Amino acid sequence: MSLPSINNLTKKYLDKVPIVGITAYDVFMARVVESLDFDIILVGDSLGMVVLGYETTVPVTVEDMIHHSSAVVRGAPKSLVIVDMPFMSYQESSSKAIYNAGRILKETGAQAVKLEGGKEIASTVEKMVTAGIPVMGHLGIQPQSVHATGGYRVSEMHELQKKKLWEDAFALQEAGAFSTVIECVKEGVASELTKELSIPTIGIGSGRDCSGQILVVNDLLGMTTRAPFKFVKSYADLRTDISESLNAYRQDVLDGNFPTKKNAF
Incomplete structure (x- = not known):
């Protein structure tokens, strides 16, 4: 059996082939997704809201992520499975981040983890990558910071905000992140950043010009109790x-x- 590889993702990026990602939280969905040759399966901490019924992603634990990610890997053993590190599983210290990420990868069989944040976590990302842990970044709207930012909304991207986004993105790239999600950033800004970075950007609500796209599976399949976000296309x-x-x-x-x-x- 050929194992999933981040190198395959990088090759698609270099060949300018759009990267397609989707979330999954259980073995059934993972099996369906793997049969369709997606590039990324993300076990997002969004499971806290769409599976566990929380108002935000903040209450999600490392144990929650391990439980659901293990099921996804069993259902999609040939896929590139990336796991969100939940709130406060990496912010406290680099050593705690490495420990928790190591647990996630060892206990689930997933290939990489995803962290929210920019310059403030770059040194942690660098140490994780040095320890052999592949890391994807997450910029733009950061759901784990919902209490600090006052909710989910697209940033107007004034010059200072754009400057910070650039600094954060390049700090993650230099720290060794192999890719970054860009969530709900104005299309023109996301397009410009994608052109300047040398790692793939995976957009969610960030327009047409990112290196790839990802959505929450429940949103595109109409398995929610709320109206879909503007950036979601409902397929069912x-x-x-x-x-x-x-x-x-x-x-x-x-x-x-x-x-x-x-x-x-």
């Missing part, structure tokens, strides 16, 4: 399909139409 309405199917089953039982003779041994 599974919430309605599931609701109708479950209601039909319930009604069949009530009406005596299930089980029938053909369902019995």
Whole structure:
């Protein structure tokens, strides 16, 4: 069996082939995604909101990420699986970051971790990479900082904010990150940054010119209880399909139409 490789991602970037990523949180979805030849499967801490019912990603733990990531790797053993490091699993110290990332990779079989932040975590990223841990960055909107920033919103990107984004991106690149997610950054800014960096940018809500795109699987499949974000294209309405199917089953039982003779041994 050929193992998934970050080198394959880099080759696509150098060949200017768009990189396609998607989230997954369980073995069923992982198997479906792997059958479709996606470049990245991200086990995002977004699972806190779409699977565990939290209001934000902040309460998610390392144990939560290990539990779900292990299932994803079992379902997609040939895929490049990247795991979010949850809030406060890496901010306290480089040694804690290396320990937690090591646990995640060893206990799940995933290939890389993703961290939110810029210059302030660059030294930690460098030490992690030196220790043999592949790291993806995450810039723009950073969901783990939702309490500090006052919510989820696209930045207007004034000159100082743009300067900070550039400094953060290049600090991650120089620290050895192999790629970075750019979330909800104005299209023109994301396009310019993508052209200047020498690592792939993976956009979510950041326009058309990033090196690749990623979405939360529940959003594009319509498996949510809220209206989709502007940057999401809905490809299905599974919430309605599931609701109708479950209601039909319930009604069949009530009406005596299930089980029938053909369902019995």
